Structure formats: structure tokens, C-alpha cells
Amino acid sequence: MPKRTDLKSVLVIGSGPIVIGQAAEFDYSGTQAIRVLKEEGLRVVLVNSNPATIMTDPELADATYVEPITPEVVEKIIAVERPDALLPTLGGQTALNTAIALDANGVLEKYGVELIGANIEAIELGEDREKFKGVVERCGAESARSEIVHSMDEALAAAERLGYPMVVRPSFTMGGLGSGMAYDEEDLRRIAGAGIQYSPTSEVLLEESILGWKEYELEMMRDRNDNVVVVCSIENFDPVGVHTGDSITVAPAMTLTDREYQRMRDIAIAVIREVGVDTGGCNIQFAVNPENGRIIVIEMNPRVSRSSALASKATGFAIAKIATKLSLGYTLDEIPNDITRKTPASFEPVLDYVVVKVPRFAFEKFPAADPTLTTTMKSVGEAMAIGRNFTEALQKALRSLEQKGAELSFDRPAPEEVSALIEQAKTPTTDRLAQVQRALLGGATVEQLFEATAIDPWFLDQLVLINEVAAEVAGAPELSEPVLRLAKRHGFSDTQIGQLRHMDPAVVRGVRHALGVRPVYKTVDTCAAEFEAYTPYRYSSYDLEDEVTGHEKPSVIILGSGPNRIGQGIEFDYSCVHATMALRAAGHETVMVNCNPETVSTDYDISDRLYFEPLTLEDVLEVIAAEERSGGVLGVFVQLGGQTPLKLAQHLADAGVPILGTSPEAIDLAEHRGEFARVLDEAGLVSPKNGTAVSFADAKKVADEIGYPVLVRPSYVLGGRGMEIVYDEPSLSRYIENATEITTEHPVLVDRFLEDATEIDVDALYDGTDLFIGGIMEHIEEAGIHSGDSACVLPPINLAPDTLDRVREATRGIAAGVGVRGLINIQFALASDVLYVIEANPRASRTVPFVSKATGVQLAKAAALIGTGRTIAQLRADGMLPGSHDGSSLPLDAPVAVKEAVLPFARFRTPQGRVVDSLLGPEMRSTGEVMGIDKYFDTAFAKSQSAANNPLPTSGKVFVSVANRDKRGIVMPVKRLIDLGFTIVSTGGTAEVLRRNGVQADVVRKIADARSGEGDGTVLDLLGDGEIALVLNTPSGGDSRGDGYEIRAAATSIGVPMITTLAEFGAAIQAIEAQREYAWDVTSLQEHDARLAAAIERSGSGA
């Protein structure tokens, strides 16, 4: 059945900002989809509020709307663009929910838009728990047995049938309040008894527990001809109880007999048919009882998901691309397998390697959060590794995490420690793998650990094997070839071997190279070598045969950014992908090295060659050697993937690897305090007063000299890790006490903190002669809030023209002084009209994609070309950069873009089950960002808030409670809110200030007072009743235990829009006003670019 010819244009919905559980994988899938749709000759309309994505590149879709993904906004886009069809299955749950809403409210019908790749009925069957249970039953399979009860007698009767342990879940309570696991009747009486009370309908669901069962997932594809294939099976190392996203997962399934596997496959196919998944991808999760093989269907996702991205990268089967083709009417047998070329996509990939994915967490950013892993996903990223066996893949994956302590270590625990480790391993946390492995090292048995963790004994034995190999390495008389080969075969890094042999990793490398123990590179080919593969998608292994073939031009190697984490996310992948695109277009052969399966960069057709490898020095050097011996290397880009490759720069240069773009010496210059101070001196610039300290006495001396408040931080930081603003000496003392890693090499940095300063961010290009300002961003929040968490606006709206000139000249001075060849990002703070330099990073920054989208200039592409020798003058002449203007000279009628951060606070609970505090500070905590773009700031800001899932109200009650230092500033804005028809609720001192200024506010009791006295009526009740439309709460003195925390916690968990800085409050009021006055216009980026070009034309002719 060939492609449908009746579709001319398609609307694709993206997934919006990166949040936990919905991340870069949807950029990967959406980008594939758009490329396919374009190849098939369709007009593509895209909506996605996330500017950091590749999919929102204006050159990909025909009309790219960076607008909030809400049904209202998407309807406007439909009204303007009138697409024939809507493809909603590649943008995660966000896209699917939006499509369902547009179907339900009749918009699709009204505009004659056909849903493709999905049907509403199937989605509902898949997502409605009860309906899905029916589906499973009709397929002759089982769901977890459950019963709904309304009394204790009913509960006890149900327990007879279900057996202990069981899950007790009260109905209709918020955030799972009152849920628990009952192991015996006593538990049941306690939990269900309370649950019946909690539930507004006195209803409790009892469900048999499948905790500790083996967990599996099958990735499936179906076409309109009802051909169904299983693309990949995935087995969780962690048994049921840990969210798949937080679990170590392995592909393919390792511990199933064929009978069990085929039973699962049969069920999956029956379910996909019964649900009626239209065409495309879906996944089904299973639990298997390890005692008797009983299989339970957990759930299905009728769309491309996070695991689809993993399955695509794990098998080479391009799920999103093929799903898109299927939605256009092709069938699987009509689509060729890109990798083998000669065989069709209607087959099931077979692997001759093992894939391991490990999650990356960010609990260090949320010290109050409970690190127990549960069925709520908490990880912020993941790394994947491929090896020829499990041990090799696991150890490669662990070192891909780039986290201290992630690699297994082999100090034998004391006997008394072993039982503690076993005990700890009973609770799943990020440390469990190491606890289990160390317990085994200390002599615990596989049986004991299976008993404690329910991790399959086969996996446990693999850890025993790793421990045995470590013992061989440690005990061998010398580091001979057989010893090294044994260690390498099981994934040990030079660093681990060095630890075992008390040698420097570089010495291990030297010995290894001398003995000729080098990795070979194998190919991911979908078919276990049955057919020839034409795509160089490689992974390393210490095996016999190397499959690297010769290449003609010297390769340009781009090092990616590794697993997503807070502070280093998809924005860096964006720059890497842009670089490879530009370099390929300029005729270079490019090579990508990365280990993040969620990304566009790890698609096998983005670069000429892909190496799916950890980004450690050892692994990267081996890739470079392989490229060197097969045709030569022009050089390596380390400035595009964030901190990960940057910190390899000097080591690579020392190993004789040519670094393209800014030199390692220049990178070091910018990172080194003393030397950078000299650069500033020479350029006539200042930075806030500062000093370094290795003790409290030191720190106190510095702080006394420069004056409080001070900004303190460890010297090696990423995303503001461990950074704090300290207002007085006791706080400083506490900070130093808690700071664990202070050494003379890594002292604490103490900076004068500039209060009430305006922070300015600049992204610029420099080629040694010319400077090109990409954009100047003005932060909305004052300095002190991490730039990644702060909203910002481009072009700046409150900076005087002469300030912009100073910023421009300062940027030139620093770029020239450091010796930048490519991108540089500089943060300034403007306080009392003095321009301070906060820091400079000679690399692609987090804001490069935002600036590029807002100004229509492809900075990362230009940077890549500068790195290979083009000049800014040439790039201006080529049209890669604008001919005359740059980001510091945007005309007054240029569109205004606002970037807003998206924060994950609602995900994290304290061990007591409350959400963690949602204050912003110098440590970055956001997972993603959105962009609002419009003609003026007010509507652009309103759009950004809506896109960030924090839509501003147009009427209602606003709760206002601010810190003393902010009290002066609230009178005017609050009065404006009242003018706009809002009512104000306040408390304590804030209420008094408002009253003295003649502002009518309803006063509510302080929470602390209500507790000591009788009764209700605090703001918590109002929030709980849904009466508050907006919360303004600015924190006082960093004390998170008072009212402020209670209010913020309640607003976060209920999802009431909340503002925690006065600066943002001011912006919000402008936006609220604009929302009331004007209807929203939707404008595509292409249209914005055209308007900007016209504006520049006008300003140019005017000048």
C-alpha cells in the first residue's frame, strides 16, 4: 500500500520544555518526523515552545511556531495554517494530550484536520486503566488483580482473594496521599482504615503487589496492513518498584527463555491489535513473577516514547522515522532498512551485542529530597553504552555518567559492613548497584542479595564476575597482555585498572598500548551481521575483528555532551548537531562521539560516522586513534558539548590531538582566576571583588575585606553546583563546615555579591579579528539567581544604548584577550551603572539555541566554520552571518523573545512526603526552557509563562507576602493589580505595609499562628480550595522552615502559578495587562525572521 496522496500538509506537535520524564528523546523523534515529512514532499507546520530543540530550526519545518503548546494556541495555528492532518504521536504525552483536547472540543472537525498515526479511541483504551484491563483480559492475558472496597470488612474479604503484600491506594486523593504497601492484616487495617477516611468517596483500591517481579518492555511497530513487529525487548536490572526511567535497563532481554519471550510477544501483538493502535510505535510493559513465570501486563503507551528512543539507538531501527512513514500510508515491507539497504523494515532486529542504559540523577541539587527510587521518575538524564557483553556494556555505561563514584570500585568492605550494605540495598536508591556489588565483594552470596533486592541472580552473578576479574587484575604478578585483555573484555577502564594496580591511568594506557591491547570497533547493523551494513554506527569492544574502514578526507571529530543533567542539557546537543550539519555542508567528513541515547546527535545519519562511546579521555583517545589510522584526523571540537568535552581539551592537546577553534590554552586562561583577572585588567574591565579560601578563617578574612553578602562556591562548578549567597558570618561558617571538598587545589571562591544588579548574558563569535555579537540578554531576575534559572529577554528592554556599547566593547576585549576562535559566552552584572564581569566561557553556551532562534542567525554553525578556518568577514559574505548588523544592533521593532526556565520541584518529595522548596538561587535547578516571542515584551513574557506551564491569570485573588527588603517595591504593582480587578490576600507585615499605603487586602492568619491557636483560614486553606490565582512570595533570609516554605510547597504541589522575585512580579503584571488587552497572535519563526529582515532594511535605509 503506497503513500497516501491526499495529504499535502501536516501539523506536528512537539513536546515543549525538557522536564523529568519528557526530555530530549522527543526532539530526536520530532526531528526525524519532520525530515521524513519534508522528504515526502509535504508542507510541515510545527509547534513547540522549546527553542533548544533541533526540530524548531527554521530550516527544518515550513512554518515553525515557537508558541505555548495549549489547545487554544494550537487552534490559532490550525486556523492560520489549515493543515490537512495532525501527527501527535511523536511529541510525548504533551502532544497526545493536546491532540485529544483538540478532538474533544471539535477543533479538528471544524477545520477538517485528520489525526494521523493515532486514533482517539485507541489512545483512550490504552490510557484508561479500567478499559485497558478489559483489553488485556480479552487478549487472554492478565493484569494485576485488584478490587475496590468501601469498608474494612470488604477490605479483609478482598485480602483473602488477593493475598499479601498488596498495594492500598485511596481514590481521588492528591499526590497519592494515604497510599501504602500492606504486608499483613495489621498494615491493611492501618492503611486502608486511614485511606477510607482520606478518600472523599470512602473508596480504596487494593491491588496485588508485583513489587520485586522482573520487569520488561517490548517496543512495537504496526502498519495499516496490520503487520506488527517487535523492534526491541528491554529488561530492567531493577525489578518492579523502580520507574523504568530510573532503572538500569538492558537490551535485549537477558533472562527469558524463548517460551516466556514468545508468550510476551504474543500478548503484546494481541494487545496492540485489540487496542487498535493505528500505525506507528507503541510500547508495552510487563512484569514476570520470578517464582513461576506468571506474566502481568503493566501498561502500554500508544505513541513513541523515551524507550522508543533508547530502542532506536540500541538496535539501529529508526522508530520515529518509520512511524512517520507509516502514518503517511506506507507499510513496513515498503520501507527499506537504511542500514542494510537491501532488506525491508518489516523484520525484527537481532543484536549481537548488549546495550545498557543507566539513569543520571540530580539529587545533589535538591538536598531535602528523598533519594529513594519509586514509581515516580526522578532522573534527569541517561547514558547508554554498547558492549559485546553485559559487563563491558555496564561498565562503559557507568563511566559515561561522568559522575564521581559512578564507576565500580573494589575496596573490600569489612565483614561487619557487609550486612549493612545488604540492608541498605533493600531500599532502591542511586547507590544500590554499588551497594550490591560491594556486598558481593565482601563475601555476601548471590542468594542473600537476591533475597534483599530481587535483582535477577544472572545479573548478580555478572557483578560477581566483575569482582573476580578485579581480583585477577589486582593479584596478577604483572600487568601482562592476558590480564589486560581479561579486564578490558569486561569493561574495566584504565582508571579502574590503575586503581587496582596503584598506577596512574596514563601509565596503564602506556603499558596497554605497548602490549597492543586496543579496542576494535564493531557496527550496529540491526541484523547481527547477517547482511552487510552501510552505515558506520560504531561501538568499541575489546574483541578480535575491527570493522572500521578507510575514509578519504581527514575527519572532523565533534565531542558531544554526554548524559543530560541540570546545567548541561539538550542546548549543547543542539550546538553539536549544528556544527556537524554546517561542516558536512562545507564538505568535511564529520564524526560524532556521544553516549546519550535521547539526542539528535546520536542518530546514525546526522554525521558521517557515529561512535556511541563514553566521553572519557581513554575512550575518546581510542576513537581518535581509530579515525587517525583509517584516514587521518583534521581536528577535534571540544567547545560545543559543554563542560564534558571542554575538560578533555588540555589532555587531548597533550596527547598531540589538534583542537579546532579556541585553543586549550585560551580555555584555561578563561577558567583560571588569576590569569583571567589579568585579561580583564588589560581590557580595562572589573569583576566583583573576590578571594579564595581553604578554611573558615581564610573565608572570613576575605568576606570581611570585601563585605557581605558574598557569593561562595567550590572552584570547579557546573550549573552553579554548591553555590550560595551568604549574608553573614554564621552562615559563612555553616557553609564552610558543610563544604566537603575543600583542598588547596580546589579552594572555595568568595566573591562580593552585587545586590540589585541587572545580569546580562552575551553570546558572541570571535575569529581573532572581528567580533560578532550573537545576542545580548537581559535577565529578568536580579543577579544572584543562576542564569539557567532566570528568565531573560532579548533584545534587552531596559538597557541604555551606551550600556550596550560598553557590553560590546567589553566582549571584544575579553574575546581578544582570551584568544577565542569561535563562540564565547560572558556574564556581566550592571550595578550602579558599573559593568562587572562575572565570568566568561569560551565555548557554546546554554543560550546559543535561544539566541539563534530569536535572531535568526545560526551561531553554532558559524562557530564550527570559524573553527575550521573561515573568518567572520567571509561568513558575512557567504550569508551564514548577516551582512551588516549583529545581535547588539537589533532595530527597535525587532521581535522580543523571552526565555523562561522550567523547574522540577513538584517531582521531588522530602522523606516525609512533602514537596521540596521551590526557591531560586545561585545553584541551577531547572531542567529545561521555553521561549515566548512576540512584537513586544509584555505578550512575549505572557507566552513564556504559559509555555512554562505557569500561565498568568487575568482575574482572581493574588496572595502577596514578601521579605522585608521587598516591601517597598510591592506597593505600586499591587495597586496596579487592583486597578486590573484583582483582589489581594496578604498576611503579617506585608499586609500592614499594604494597609498603610491604602491598599485593601484580605488579611489571613500566619500559618504558625493558626497552628498554635485554633482554627482555619490560613492561606493554605485558600490554596487548597483553589481560591488563589497567583502567589507572590519572596523568601526572607534563606530560612525555608517558616510560612514561606509552607506556602511555596502548597502552591508547587497544587500547581498554582507562583512568583518568587519582585523583578519577575513586575514583568508578570505587564504580561497580565497585555493578556487582558490583546488577543494572542501566533507568528512562525520564518515570519519573525522576515519581519526582522524588513526592520533591518528600514533602519539601514533610515540611517
Place this chain on the structure above:
Amino acid sequence: MSLLNLEPALLVLGDGTVHRGRAYGATGTTLGEAVFTTGMTGYQETLTDPSYARQIIVQTFPHIGNTGVNDEDAESRDIFAAGYVVRDAARRPSNWRARRSLDEELVARGVVGIQGVDTRAITRHLRTEGSMKAGIFSGEAARRPEDELVAEVNGQPSMAGARLAEQVTTDAPYVVEPADHGWEGEPLHEVAAIDLGLKAATPRHLASRGVRLHVLPATATFEDITALDPAGVFLSNGPGDPATADEQVALLRQVLDARIPFFGICFGNQVFGRALGFGTYKLPFGHRGPNQPVMHKATGRVEITSQNHGFAVDAPLGEPVEAPASAYGRVEVSHWSLNDQVVEGLRLLDRPAFSVQFHPESAAGPNDSVDLFDRFITLMDEHSPRAAGRAAAATAPTTDLTEGA
């Protein structure tokens, strides 16, 4: 024992290639044809599949033995494979049904294996050079001079021209009762099944659908068959070169002449092809794996099939043709491989007979094509006098003789 001092083993290929690994299973010497299979699960079924007789199996999936060996999943009474090549053999089996480790089983069955070799390199070699003679030498044998080993490997008879069905077939006839496989009530049909290397899953599938199966040795005569007065005849999978199966070809012609409904699988398909007058030929490296896409002409749908064949029938794809043995009328290629357009199924349009090259009984592999067993039953319903009454009551007569689907 140290992980560094394990018993050595060599895999020696006929072209002189030598791979060094460590002993696995029994220690000693074995010879056979090296073939690779791509299954990621189901090694127990694979090893016990008689079609692998005199072959050394190379598993492309590195981890083998993870779920041990159980008492239910064997496809025959023994391991017929000549040798076993794996990369990472499991040290500890883990599955609720496991009774012993694969290593123990290989030792008990005397199967010589090798582990720790680059199975992907071997696979790529076999893919480009074709399946070839091979030998595994472990323990003392691994210390012999290599040129001597290569000579020994090349001294073995070739797979082309090998007649092996008689070596793996059952010694005596036996009956598989539907009641033993969950069928309630009277058997629907009696079927004579010629065991050319029969896998246990096939009788299981037929019996669970109400067929009483009379399994006969490969040497059975037409008289042996007619003595049973069967509603249908089945020819199983099996090892060796179909060009050597002259007796079975002659037997099948008698079955077709008698218009007894026929169903064949794998070797049975090749015998059917030859009975119809087509030739058979050896594929360069065969089809062995659980992921083989096959187009089913009647439905236009793709079935993911389990395959294990080194030979294939040479028949034209497309419109039906007159069978070269013209007595049998029109014949159609009903299934073909989407990977390389190899014939994967044949059916007669004018007589009740069909066969497939792949394994609808799976074990190991997907169950996409199990309805072929139902088709066989429908065919017998329509063509056997005993079932005629029941079939007529159930369905309207079909003009198409074999496509029940």
C-alpha cells in the same frame, strides 16, 4: 580456578581460519559444517533441533545459557548439533524452570563447544565466504599442529549431498494423542507424519488442535501410510541435502497421486518442491534466525518467521505455473523471503497440498504463522470423507483448495 587459565579450544575453518577460545561443554574434537544463527533466545530448542545434525552452530548473540536447561523445551530426544560456538557462556543459570546449566547439559550429551571467540567476526566470515567445513578442538586436541587440524576439517564429507534424515529419525513408529495436549473430545483427524528430523513442537501444535499423529520413521513406505488410513500426511523438517531424499520424493508423489491432503515444513517443503519437479540448491550461508520476514501472498501481510535452512527450492515467484511434474497441475509460491526473495512456501492449486520452508511451529521463534496448522486441518476437513459431514455443516465449500485464510 583463575579466569586466566582455562582449557584452550580452537575453532578451525576449512579455509584455514583459526579462532582461539576456551573449551565449553565436552572436551575433545568435533567436525561439522559451520553455520550461524541469530536467535537471542531459545538456544535449548536450537540445540535439540535435529535439523542441525552435523552442523557446528555459531550463536551470534553473545550471552548463551542464561536460563539454563529445563525439562520442557527440548525439541527432540538429544542434541544433534555437532558443535557449539558462543562468546559469553553463562556461569550461573537463572530461571524458575531451569534444572541444570547448559554447560552440564553439553558435557552430558558429549557436545564439544568453544567459548570466548569473536562470534561476530566468524559470522561475517561465513556471510561473505559461505557456510563451510569446520571443527572444534579442545583440551589435548587443541595442542595439535594447526595444519593437521585444517586437514582433518577438510577431510570430512560435504553437506551438499549429505543424507542425514535417516540418522536422526525415530527408530520406531509412535502415536501422539490429542488428549495429552489439552484436546478434549474425540480426535478430529488421523495424520501420518514422516519424521525426517521432527521437532516436538509440530506434534504439539497438531495434537492440541485435535489431530492424532502417527509418527513414522524416515524409511516409511506408502503402504505403511495407507495402513493407517490417514486424513492427511505430514513431512517434517530435517537435516541434510534434499537432493538425496529420493525415497521421500517418491513417497510424496504417491501421497499426492492418492490426493491425500499434504502439509510439509522445511525439509518437507524441499521434498515437496522436488516431487513437483523443481530443483533445490544450497544457499550461500542459509537462513537461520527467528526474525525472518516472509510475505504471505494470500493475505499480503508480512509474517515474522523462524527459519533454519541451508537449502531452498528453485521455483518462480509471481503468478502460478504448471508444475514441472505436470500431473500435479498448477503450483504457486505462496510465501517468499522479503530479505532475499527465496521461496518460503509452495501450494498446489488443484490438489490439497502445501508446504512452507520456515517453521510455523516456531520453538524457538515467533508464532506469527501458527494458523498454517489450522489450514492443514481445514484442508483435511474438506478432503477427508470422515470429516466431510462436519466440515460441510461448519463452512461453505471453498473453491480455493488450500487457502483457508
